[in-house]
Amino acid sequence: MPANKRKAFLLAILALLFIAVLFSPPDKVYPELNPAPWENMPISVYIDDKNIPPHYSPSYRVQVEKALEYWSSGGSGKLGYIPEFEIVEEDNADILIMWVENLQKDAGVPEGVAGFARPYEVNGRYERVEIVLEVGNYQGYSWRQYGDANMREIAKHEIGHALGLGHSTDRNDIMFPTYDQKDDINPLLVQKTLPLIIAGILLGLALVFYHGGGWLHSRKKRERLEEDIFGEKDK
Ligand SMILES: [Zn+2]
Missing domain, CATH: 3.40.390.10 (Collagenase (Catalytic Domain))
Known part of the structure; x- marks a missing residue:
């Protein structure tokens, strides 16, 4: 994949991460499943x-x-x-x-x-x-x-x-x-953890993609270098 495409992909993932973090509610809010669950007393x-x-x-x-x-x-x-x-x-x-x-x-x-x-x-x-x-x-x-x-x-x-x-x-x-x-x-718990789970998955994908891409890139570079030095491709 060309470098500029990879950069765009990374930027997209970072943007998604940002959105995920933005929409995860604050942690310290006391969880209330239902603030007024009962209509009549007692x-x-x-x-x-x-x-x-x-x-x-x-x-x-x-x-x-x-x-x-x-x-x-x-x-x-x-x-x-x-x-x-x-x-x-x-x-x-x-x-x-x-x-x-x-x-x-x-x-x-x-x-x-x-x-x-x-x-x-x-x-x-x-x-x-x-x-x-x-x-x-x-x-x-x-x-x-x-x-x-x-x-x-x-x-x-x-x-x-x-x-x-x-x-x-x-x-x-x-x-x-x-x-x-x-x-x-507790439906609140799911709402609270879901964006974090998504963020985790996206981060994992970004890391794999980045390192995977980097590795491919450096292998090509090495092959070119070897070609230059030995005059022919290794394989
Ligand atoms: Zn309980």
Whole structure:
């Protein structure tokens, strides 16, 4: 490829890189999946402590109630509204909370995920959110049941999702993904990382192209030099 064409190609890639970086949103914005997911207050919550796995502890329900209180009394301060909850006994509630023995085994989620929240969104509002919590996980080869404090933290985190919050990059924030890695429910994360992935691919292409082209170029130069010196082409 002629040098001026190569230069134009490189310039085009640099321009694309610039655009990709320009359109990637700032990293430090606190992720909010939905700033106002619930239309009416209070939000009804059904805690299913009837269909329970073998290692369910009766104290878990109390931990979920405490996690709800955490958010209704201000939570991490990152919500733009104060939620009110009403615990109901019908399973057609706004938020449904249930337990399974092990998420990896019972719901096919990746290893290390302790809970997940699955929001059903209609016209920008949450119609319903299902929260599934596991009661324990494997640590090495042995299965360990979660203690109450652990269950409370997992519940707080998942309820945070049900209230419209995404993951935090702050390790001390309850929305930091320590207990679950259910990143695939977070559309913001994809938006944020996609331009970076594209930029990475373009940069890789540019490097390969540049070095590849440079190498070809220098080989031709060497061949010409050899021709001059030895009077004939090497091959
Ligand atoms: Zn999460």
